[in-house]
Amino acid sequence: MTTTPMARPGDRIVxxxxHVGDADRVGEIVEVRHEDGSPPYVVHWSDGHxxxxxxGTDAFVQHAGADGQPGATS
Structure with missing residues (x-):
């Protein structure tokens, strides 16, 4: 069973x-559509989109700490 990452604005999604050699895709979550932090999320990706x-199962959330920097993952 997989769990869905829960998030809040300011968290990072990775x-x-x-494939071997593929870079990770990283973005900042700018909007969460549900109060419980469940997807979908509006994400500002590092490439500007x-x-x-x-x-999906290949994604995880890095929660922003009190200083606004990514910290723990889920």
């Missing part, structure tokens, strides 16, 4: 590359 994102 999507692992699917922004869009609605439904994370």
């Amino acid at each position: 999507v692992r590359g699917t 922004e869009g609605l994102f439904f994370p």
Whole structure:
């Protein structure tokens, strides 16, 4: 069983590359559509694009700490 990452604005989402040598895709969660932090999320990706994102099993959330920097993962 997989768990869905719960998030809040300011958290970072990371999507692992699917092939050897692929870079991870990283973005900042700018909007969470549900009060409980469940997906979908509006994500501002590091390449400048922004869009609605439904994370799969290859994604995880890095929660922002009190200083706004990513910290723990889920």
